[in-house]
Structure formats: C-alpha cells, structure tokens
Amino acid sequence: MTPKAVIFDIGNVLINWQPEEYFDAQIGEDRRRAMFEAVDLHAMNDLVDQGHNFTEMVTQTAAKYPDWSDEIMMWHDRWIDMATPAIDHSVRLKTQLQAKGIPVFSLTNFGIETYEIAEQKYPFLRDFDRNFISGHMKVVKPNPRIYEMVEEGSGLSGAELLFADDRPENIAAAADRGWQVHHFEGPQGWADRLVSEGLLTSEEAQ
Structure with a gap:
C-alpha cells in the first residue's frame, strides 16, 4: 500500500x-x-x-x-x-513530500537540549508535521515502545508508515511492527525509494 x-x-x-x-x-x-x-x-x-x-x-x-x-x-x-553539515538532498526530499501534502514525522534518538541547539542552526527541524524525539519520550530506538508511541501519537500503524533510518537495528524493530522501512545509506537511494512508492516524481526527488 x-x-x-x-x-x-x-x-x-x-x-x-x-x-x-x-x-x-x-x-x-x-x-x-x-x-x-x-x-x-x-x-x-x-x-x-x-x-x-x-x-x-x-x-x-x-x-x-x-x-x-x-x-x-x-x-x-x-x-x-x-552535528554538521545538513544532508541537503534529504532536506529537499522532506520539503517536497510536505509540499505535496504528505505528512512527514521525525523519529530520532536526540536529547532535549541538543535538539534545541540543532534547531537554531537547522530551522527545517521545526517543520515536521509531528516530532517524536527520544529525549522527550524517555525511550530510545530500537526499543519497541518508541514505535508504539509513534503509532499512538499519529493514529497510523503498520504499512501506513514508511521509515528511513541509517541503523539496521532501528529499521528492523520498525519492520517487526509491520512498518515499511528503508535502510538509509545515502540520499539518492532514499529518493529512489520515494519515487518507487509513488510519493514523489523523479523530478521532485532531485
């Protein structure tokens, strides 16, 4: 789906x-x-x-x-x-998804204070439709509870969610809950996945 x-x-x-x-x-x-x-x-x-x-x-x-x-x-x-630099192609993908009305969430192992520092340098971190930040949630990936909390907070579950992470253990835990997952090894591969899912066109994914 x-x-x-x-x-x-x-x-x-x-x-x-x-x-x-x-x-x-x-x-x-x-x-x-x-x-x-x-x-x-x-x-x-x-x-x-x-x-x-x-x-x-x-x-x-x-x-x-x-x-x-x-x-x-x-x-x-x-x-x-x-925590530098930004991965600009990934940032563009996030922006393009949201421009098309597709909700984009964060799910990150990140401290409370460090996230506030990062927001000052990277304003795009303030623009997610929903933020799921481990420091506030008091649980980190790949603990299954953090994925449950995303489902509870968003009202979505299973294949309704597509999750990209660079750590195999984090995407494995999400896959165990039926999420669609992508092992991030670079922005081009992620762009290609978003195109293959019909979420972006090739031009939008540049």
Whole structure:
C-alpha cells in the first residue's frame, strides 16, 4: 500500500553525525582513539538521548575522567560542530513530500537540549508535521515502545508508515511492527525509494 506518512531519522539521514571524525580533526586520530577507548562517550550520549540533562551528563563525565576533561567538554561546548553539515538532498526530499501534502514525522534518538541547539542552526527541524524525539519520550530506538508511541501519537500503524533510518537495528524493530522501512545509506537511494512508492516524481526527488 502507499504510505500515508513518511518518517525520517535525523542523525546521518538529515544531518551528518560522526563525532569520531570531528575529534580526529581536532585532536588527531591516535588521541581520539585513546579517548574513546578510555571513555564511553556514546553511552554518555545515550543517556542524553533518554532525556537526561545534556550539561549535567557531559560535566559529570568530564569530572570522572580528568585526563580527558578538556576533550570531553568539547562534546558540550562545540556539539553543533559535530552535528554538521545538513544532508541537503534529504532536506529537499522532506520539503517536497510536505509540499505535496504528505505528512512527514521525525523519529530520532536526540536529547532535549541538543535538539534545541540543532534547531537554531537547522530551522527545517521545526517543520515536521509531528516530532517524536527520544529525549522527550524517555525511550530510545530500537526499543519497541518508541514505535508504539509513534503509532499512538499519529493514529497510523503498520504499512501506513514508511521509515528511513541509517541503523539496521532501528529499521528492523520498525519492520517487526509491520512498518515499511528503508535502510538509509545515502540520499539518492532514499529518493529512489520515494519515487518507487509513488510519493514523489523523479523530478521532485532531485
């Protein structure tokens, strides 16, 4: 069936999110590798995505690892520099879908405060028809509950929803609920999928 709404993940679908690349550029790959081995920064970020306070999580982690405190605080003070650039083709696809009256939702593992920071740089994040942000929901993908909450909030379920995410485990959990899914590996593949579903023409998907 033709989907009734399209759902975008944000990190690595609409906005590049590669913290390792950022730190490689700032402190060098060797030092970055040593830091990530010593400090589980992704676990820290997972807590932020679950709704814990961004500043508190980073400052507490920096205090716990004084040898890396300056670098850890960069995760806070220069966070927006890690979440860049926008993936412009994906942004255009979102805009084209909405221009045709097709509802577009976000479903993203994202902190409350960090999403507010991102909105300042990327105003298109304010333009979703519905936002499903893990920090506010207190649950993260791929927990089945987050997908249930999308269904409850939107009134849609199963094949009525088409969801794009860059992480296989996240789309697998959505597929388990009968959603149509797309493993995002680049905007052109996503564009082609939207065309194949009859949601956009080839010209609209450029």
